[in-house]
Every structure is written in C-alpha cells, then in structure tokens.
Amino acid sequence: MLALLTRDLRLAVRAGGGFGLGLGFFLILCVLVPLGVGPEGGRLASIAPGILWVGAMLACLLSLDRIFALDWEDGSLDLLATAPLPLEGAVAMKALAHWIVTGLPLVIAAPVLGVLLHLPVAAQPWLVVSLLLGTPALSVIGAFGAALTVGLRRGGLLLSLLVLPLYVPTLIFGAEIVRRGAEGMALATPLLLLTGVSLGSVALLPLAAAAALRINLR
Amino acid sequence: MSLWEYANPRKFMETSALVLPWLWALALVCLLGGLAWGFFFTPDDYKQGSTVKIIYIHVPAAMMAINAWVMMLIASLIWLVRRHHVSALAARAAAPVGMTFTLIALATGAFWGQPMWGTWWEWDPRLTSFLILFLFYLGYVALWEAIDNPDTAADLTGVLCLVGSVFAVLSRYAVNFWNQGLHQGASLSLDKRENVSDVYWFPLLICIAGFVLLFVALVLQRTRTEIRLRRIKALEARERLA
Amino acid sequence: MLEVRDLAIARGGIAVLERLSFRVGPGQALVLRGPNGCGKTTLLRTLSGLQPPLDGQVTLAADSLAYASHADGLKPTLSVTENLMFWAAVFGTGRAAVETATDRMNLRPLAARAAQNLSAGQKRRLGLARMMLTGRPVWALDEPTVSLDAASVALFAAMVRAHLENGGAAVIATHIDLGLAEAEILDLAPFKARPPSQGGSKGAFDEAFA
Numbered sequence: 001m002l003a004l005l006t007r008d009l010r011l012a013v014r015a016g017g018g019f020g021l022g023l024g025f026f027l028i029l030c031v032l033v034p035l036g037v038g039p040e041g042g043r044l045a046s047i048a049p050g051i052l053w054v055g056a057m058l059a060c061l062l063s064l065d066r067i068f069a070l071d072w073e074d075g076s077l078d079l080l081a082t083a084p085l086p087l088e089g090a091v092a093m094k095a096l097a098h099w100i101v102t103g104l105p106l107v108i109a110a111p112v113l114g115v116l117l118h119l120p121v122a123a124q125p126w127l128v129v130s131l132l133l134g135t136p137a138l139s140v141i142g143a144f145g146a147a148l149t150v151g152l153r154r155g156g157l158l159l160s161l162l163v164l165p166l167y168v169p170t171l172i173f174g175a176e177i178v179r180r181g182a183e184g185m186a187l188a189t190p191l192l193l194l195t196g197v198s199l200g201s202v203a204l205l206p207l208a209a210a211a212a213l214r215i216n217l218r
Numbered sequence: 219m220s221l222w223e224y225a226n227p228r229k230f231m232e233t234s235a236l237v238l239p240w241l242w243a244l245a246l247v248c249l250l251g252g253l254a255w256g257f258f259f260t261p262d263d264y265k266q267g268s269t270v271k272i273i274y275i276h277v278p279a280a281m282m283a284i285n286a287w288v289m290m291l292i293a294s295l296i297w298l299v300r301r302h303h304v305s306a307l308a309a310r311a312a313a314p315v316g317m318t319f320t321l322i323a324l325a326t327g328a329f330w331g332q333p334m335w336g337t338w339w340e341w342d343p344r345l346t347s348f349l350i351l352f353l354f355y356l357g358y359v360a361l362w363e364a365i366d367n368p369d370t371a372a373d374l375t376g377v378l379c380l381v382g383s384v385f386a387v388l389s390r391y392a393v394n395f396w397n398q399g400l401h402q403g404a405s406l407s408l409d410k411r412e413n414v415s416d417v418y419w420f421p422l423l424i425c426i427a428g429f430v431l432l433f434v435a436l437v438l439q440r441t442r443t444e445i446r447l448r449r450i451k452a453l454e455a456r457e458r459l460a
Numbered sequence: 461m462l463e464v465r466d467l468a469i470a471r472g473g474i475a476v477l478e479r480l481s482f483r484v485g486p487g488q489a490l491v492l493r494g495p496n497g498c499g500k501t502t503l504l505r506t507l508s509g510l511q512p513p514l515d516g517q518v519t520l521a522a523d524s525l526a527y528a529s530h531a532d533g534l535k536p537t538l539s540v541t542e543n544l545m546f547w548a549a550v551f552g553t554g555r556a557a558v559e560t561a562t563d564r565m566n567l568r569p570l571a572a573r574a575a576q577n578l579s580a581g582q583k584r585r586l587g588l589a590r591m592m593l594t595g596r597p598v599w600a601l602d603e604p605t606v607s608l609d610a611a612s613v614a615l616f617a618a619m620v621r622a623h624l625e626n627g628g629a630a631v632i633a634t635h636i637d638l639g640l641a642e643a644e645i646l647d648l649a650p651f652k653a654r655p656p657s658q659g660g661s662k663g664a665f666d667e668a669f670a
Binding site (some may be wrong): 155 | 353354373
C-alpha cells in the first residue's frame with residue numbers, strides 16, 4: 001500500500017502531474033475576491049474565513065477527477081482490483097496521496113493568503129488548524145465522488161454536482177472555527193464537530209468508494 | 219404469500235394497474251376538497267390576512283419533500299440488499315417527484331415570506347436546509363441520467379443515496395448550528411404548527427393526505443413507465459445481439 | 461488449477477455465453493477463439509473475479525490468477541523499472557522478480573526510459589513483463605500479442621512456455637497462432653447464448669423484465 005502512495009506522489013510531481021495547480025488556483029481566487037468586492041480591510045476581514053474555506057474547497061475539487069480517472073483509462077484499476085491489497089486500502093491511499101498533493105499545500109499556504117485578506121491575527125492559527133482537520137475529509141469525500149463517476153465521459157462536471165453538497169458540513173464547521181477564532185469566541189464545539197466529520201469520513205467513506213469502484217469495474 | 223411477490227415486475231404491473239385509478243381519484247378528491255376548504259371556507263388570519271392560506275400547499279409539499287427522500291433511501295436499501303429491480307426503479311421514479319415538491323416548498327415559502335417577512339429569501343436554517351436538500355436531489359437525478367448500464371446506475375445511485383442521506387442529516391444539523399452562530403437565534407423561523415388553530419388544522423390534514431396520495435400515485439405511475447422503458451431497452455439489446 | 465463448470469456470463473445484463481465448461485491444469489494453456497464481441501473479454505474478466513457470473517461456477521484458488529487486459533496499466537511518466545517495481549511491490553514479489561522479468565522480455569536496454577517514450581510494441585512487452593512478476597500461477601491474457609512484431613511474439617511464446625513448464629497455467633484470448641504446440645484451443649462460438657425463448661440462460665433483464 002505504501003508503494004501505491006509513493007507511486008501516486010511520484011506521478012504527481014513528474015511532468016503533467018498537476019502538483020501545485022490547486023495551490024495556484026487558491027492563490028488566484030484570493031486575489032480575485034478583493035478585486036471583486038473592493039479593497040476595504042474591514043469588509044475583507046469579515047468575509048475572509050468563508051472565502052478561504054470556499055477557496056480551499058474548490059481548489060480541492062479541481063483535481064478530484066484525477067484520483068481514479070487515469071488509473072481507469074490505462075487499466076491500472078483492473079489490476080489493482082485483482083491485486084492482493086484490499087481495494088478499500090487502495091482507495092484510502094489514493095485519497096491520502098490526493099491530500100498530500102492538494103490539501104497539505106493549502107494548509108501551509110493559507111496563513112499567507114489570510115494576510116492578503118486581512119484575516120485577524122487571532123484567527124490565523126485556527127485557520128491552519130481547521131484546514132488541517134478538514135481537508136482530509138474533503139479528499140476522502142472527493143475520492144468517493146470520483147469513484148462514483150469514474151467510468152463516465154464528462155464525469156468532471158457531474159462530480160462537482162455530487163461532491164459539493166457532501167462538502168456542506170465540513171465547510172460550515174471549518175469556516176465557523178475560523179470565524180469564532182477571529183472574534184475570540186469559544187470554539188470547542190465546531191472543532192469537535194469538524195473532527196468528528198473528518199474522522200467519520202476517513203473511516204467509512206473508503207468502504208463506500210471501494211464498493212462504487214467494484215460496481216464500475218464490473 | 220410474501221410481500222416480496224409485489225417486487226416481481228409482472229405482479230407489480232398487474233397490481234399497480236388495479237390500484238392506480240382509485241389512487242388518482244382519491245388524491246384528486248382530497249386535494250380539491252382540502253384546497254377548496256382551506257382557500258375559501260376558512261377565515262383570514264388576524265395577523266397574516268389571507269396570505270396564511272398558502273400553508274395548504276407549502277406545508278404538505280415540504281413534508282413530502284423529505285418523505286420522498288426517505289422513501290428513496292428505503293427503496294435503495296431494498297435494491298442493494300435484495301436486488302429487486304422494481305425497488306431501484308421506484309427510487310428512480312420518486313426522485314424527480316421529490317425534487318419538484320422541494321421546489322414547490324421553496325417557491326411557496328418565498329411567496330409567503332415576501333409579505334410576511336418582507337423578503338423573498340432569508341438564510342434561515344430551515345430554508346437553507348431545503349435548498350441543500352434540493353442540491354442532493356439534483357445530484358442523485360444527474361447520476362441516474364449519466365450512466366448507461368441500468369444495473370450499474372441503480373447500484374451507484376443506491377450507494378449515493380445511502381451516503382447522501384447521512385450527509386443530508388449532518389448538513390441539517392450543521393446548518394442549524396451555523397445560523398445560530400451568525401444571528402444568535404433566528405428570529406424569523408416561526409413554528410407554523412403552534413400558530414395553527416383547529417379551523418386551519420382540518421383542511422390542512424386533508425391536504426396532507428392529498429399530497430401523500432398524489433406522491434404515491436405519481437411514483438407508481440412513473441415506476442410503471444420505467445419498467446416499460448427497461449423492457450424496451452432489453453428487447454432492443456436482444457435484437458442487436460441476434 | 462482452474463475449473464469452469466456450466467458457466468453463463470452476461471454483458472450489459474444480457475447473456476453472451478452459456479453452458480461453458482473447461483478445466484486448465486498445471487502446465488496447460490487454453491487458447492480462446494471466437495469472433496469479435498463473442499464474450500472473450502467478458503469471460504476473462506469473470507475468471508479474474510472482476511465480474512460476477514450469471515450462472516455456474518469458477519473454481520480457482522484465492523489470489524492465484526493474474527489478469528492482463530487490453531490496457532497495460534503503465535504510467536507514462538514513470539520509467540520501465542519504476543513501473544515494474546511498483547507492481548512488484550503491490551504483488552509482494554520484490555526486486556529479483558523485476559530483474560528476471562526485465563531480462564525475459566528483453567527490456568534491459570530500455571530500463572531507464574520513461575514509458576511514454578516506448579513504442580507500442582515495447583509498451584506491450586512491458587505490460588507482459590508486469591504480468592510475469594505477479595508471481596501468480598494462472599494467467600488470463602486478453603489479446604497479449606497486439607502490436608508485437610514477429611520476434612516479440614516468439615519471445616512471448618517462449619515466456620508462456622517457460623511459465624507452463626514451471627507448472628503454471630494460462631488462458632489466452634488471441635487470434636494469432638502462437639506456435640504453442642501444447643496449447644489447447646477452445647472455440648467459443650458453439651457456446652453462444654441462445655435467446656431465453658429457446659431455453660437459453662436468462663440475463664438480468666429477462667429475469668425481471670422480458
């Protein structure tokens with residue numbers, strides 16, 4: 001299973017792997033928003049938590065269809081399904097690779113973009129914490145959506161339609177943590193809820209995704 | 219005789235053909251009766267005037283929007299566990315109906331909200347979660363439409379319905395939580411049930427019954443269409459093969 | 461090693477092959493013949509467990525079959541060795557197997573080259589090398605000789621023969637004469653599924669809808 005992880009990471013870093021594209025998208029979004037809503041610091045500060053979280057979510061969404069589509073096209077998925085490692089494990093590893101390639105860079109870059117959007121300093125650590133807790137859920141939920149749509153032509157658009165509603169709880173709790181952090185309010189509740197959503201997704205969705213893959217391979 | 223016999227398409231077609239005319243008639247009677255009673259034979263509310271009467275469409279539609287999803291969840295489970303084709307097709311048939319009920323609930327809510335709250339739309343937890351429910355319906359229907367192989371489509375949408383249900387419930391709680399955080403207690407969500415006195419209550423009950431019957435009739439009718447479509451597809455495929 | 465009894469298989473819910481029975485023992489190869497669309501690929505996918513049979517039984521020890529589809533499962537940006545090392549790790553066969561497979565399929569001079577820079581025939585050879593290093597006794601090969609030149613076909617035949625001599629078995633769908641004298645040929649045409657009206661197997665559609 002580790003071999004699968006290292007292979008996926010290697011593929012992402014090689015030419016055409018798309019490493020850093022999500023991050024670039026995130027950056028552009030955070031530049032475009034002030035251009036759209038105006039440069040006032042106060043207004044930006046108040047919407048910064050939401051923008052940063054929605055931005056992270058969309059950046060994550062961009063690369064989802066690549067999780068399984070390439071392996072499907074070149075036949076690797078058939079081989080993985082007949083290989084001795086459980087397909088659930090393979091799904092989890094591929095979601096982990098997606099997180100390392102897409103989610104983790106977002107977490108690391110977020111404070112810089114927070115500064116651009118006038119996010120209060122008090123909220124900065126919470127932005128990092130919430131993204132660190134939430135982005136794994138985004139990757140796993142996305143992997144489930146990608147598994148559902150893997151065999152489809154033009155699956156990309158459908159994938160966003162399926163996955164974005166599933167992102168609602170993660171987005172709400174994640175952005176709420178940052179907002180409360182900015183206002184200096186107690187944030188144990190959303191923190192716990194986000195952790196719960198993340199852990200539950202990571203534990204259960206690989207099962208559903210593997211089931212969907214098996215159905216698609218039939 | 220077991221209940222599962224009705225899951226046989228032949229048996230289902232026979233039985234539903236017998237039941238459907240009665241269902242349509244009953245649904246029509248309940249709807250017309252309930253709506254007429256509600257619209258014309260109840261007094262105007264002292265506070266809300268005649269706008270309150272939209273309740274006779276709004277509340278039943280909202281109830282059925284949720285019930286339709288629950289029915290789809292149960293039908294999907296039956297398909298995934300027992301592989302009854304009719305069950306999968308019933309889930310497929312119910313989705314656009316549920317989606318339409320959701321839309322009706324949202325639209326009538328907007329029409330009611332305009333004179334009452336002075337706004338067409340408010341990010342109240344209830345409204346928001348209905349909007350999210352609508353998105354879930356949209357994804358479910360889109361997935362059905364996107365997949366060629368009907369059995370694959372049934373399986374995948376079944377899995378989506380299961381996972382989606384969990385996330386829909388989660389979203390409902392998340393939305394409640396989110397709005398509290400924003401507005402410190404939503405002032406706009408008035409619990410309709412408490413305002414309703416008996417005068418309004420009985421016609422409402424009849425309307426609800428009418429919507430339930432309408433839903434069942436629509437789903438049966440659409441399931442019959444789906445079964446026929448599958449038959450055509452099977453015949454065509456066999457012809458190609460021969 | 462592999463026994464198939466009274467198998468019926470379906471594609472898209474409609475039966476394509478039925479009443480199919482055969483047995484492949486150690487050291488035996490079975491070549492599947494039949495017109496396009498007769499169900500060769502479907503049969504191989506059923507044998508490898510990717511698809512459930514409509515009826516009948518496939519008897520096979522767990523994790524003993526390696527399946528090679530039309531596609532080779534290669535990553536264009538990885539080198540030949542990297543591609544092989546990955547699958548060796550997945551199947552737990554290790555570096556030695558990679559070395560053997562590289563030599564056997566004559567890939568040594570290409571070892572460091574990225575798969576995207578290989579010709580179609582070279583890719584195919586790499587795909588077959590991948591098959592070798594699964595270390596599994598039963599091979600299910602779908603059109604393995606597509607885009608191979610005569611020399612490579614001979615190479616492939618030698619590889620299959622060595623596998624059989626080591627007690628392995630193979631089921632191969634192909635139209636080319638591989639020069640494998642020991643291979644048994646199974647023509648699938650007589651097993652074409654009859655319409656259910658003439659007593660044929662019922663597909664998922666027919667069972668419920670016809």
